[in-house]
Amino acid sequence: MATLADYGPEVRAEVKQVREVVATLHEQLIKWNLVVWTAGNVSQRLHTADLMVIKPSGLRYEYLTPSSMVVCDLDGNVVDGAEAPSSDTASHAYIYRHMPDVYGVVHTHSTYATAWAATGQNIPCGLTMMGDEFGGPVPVGPFRLIGSEAIGEGVVETLKKYPKSPAVLMQNHGPFTIGKDAEAAVKAAAMTEEVAHTMWAAKQLGDIIPISQEDIDSLNDRYTNVYGQH
Numbered sequence: 001m002a003t004l005a006d007y008g009p010e011v012r013a014e015v016k017q018v019r020e021v022v023a024t025l026h027e028q029l030i031k032w033n034l035v036v037w038t039a040g041n042v043s044q045r046l047h048t049a050d051l052m053v054i055k056p057s058g059l060r061y062e063y064l065t066p067s068s069m070v071v072c073d074l075d076g077n078v079v080d081g082a083e084a085p086s087s088d089t090a091s092h093a094y095i096y097r098h099m100p101d102v103y104g105v106v107h108t109h110s111t112y113a114t115a116w117a118a119t120g121q122n123i124p125c126g127l128t129m130m131g132d133e134f135g136g137p138v139p140v141g142p143f144r145l146i147g148s149e150a151i152g153e154g155v156v157e158t159l160k161k162y163p164k165s166p167a168v169l170m171q172n173h174g175p176f177t178i179g180k181d182a183e184a185a186v187k188a189a190a191m192t193e194e195v196a197h198t199m200w201a202a203k204q205l206g207d208i209i210p211i212s213q214e215d216i217d218s219l220n221d222r223y224t225n226v227y228g229q230h
């Protein structure tokens with residue numbers, strides 16, 4: 001099995017940088033109230049080699065450091081790190097192998113998104129923000145047991161049906177989000193929780209007013225191509 005020493009200086013330099021990024025982004029999961037105790041995980045794929053950096057399993061967030069992040073290949077084998085990698089490593093690896101534009105994956109158990117997952121309901125697209133961020137509803141994925149690539153398969157198969165969504169609510173489990181890097185996937189996790197909360201509150205008040213698909217597409221197009229600094 002390869003070790004990090006088998007890779008060149010460019011790869012080792014990227015590993016160092018990505019370890020820092022991934023360790024620091026776990027602080028954002030706490031800041032946005034997306035995880036409790038040791039639940040949840042962040043990973044980022046490298047550009048210089050078929051490797052990813054992921055959280056160690058079951059370590060409390062306050063003990064996470066760049067050096068405790070685990071480097072794995074895209075089959076989930078450990079290439080560098082003293083700790084055992086996240087329980088969801090094989091699923092993150094599956095997503096990277098099957099979605100070549102994805103360089104960040106995040107899993108949380110954020111409260112409202114996970115409540116929708118427990119009921120097996122898509123979050124309906126009733127907010128302009130959802131048109132922007134998700135291009136439609138936030139979809140529910142199938143129930144899958146933890147510990148293999150089965151969750152990753154469920155995420156990928158669900159996103160084939162909802163290609164604009166950066167999030168899947170795995171049934172009875174919680175959100176898995178993707179992005180062009182780990183920061184984008186963390187943002188998607190925060191946005192998922194925000195809309196899950198608002199749409200839950202809206203349901204308590206009455207019926208959701210749907211937004212037409214044409215308007216959703218227009219919102220998503222503007223947000224993707226015009227919004228922000230270009």
Ligand SMILES: O=C(CO)[C@@H](O)[C@H](O)COP(=O)(O)O
Binds near residue numbers: 038056057146
């Ligand atoms: O729910 C799950 C497993 O999918 C995880 O979020 C655990 O709660 C945290 O697992 P580690 O990443 O610490 O192994």
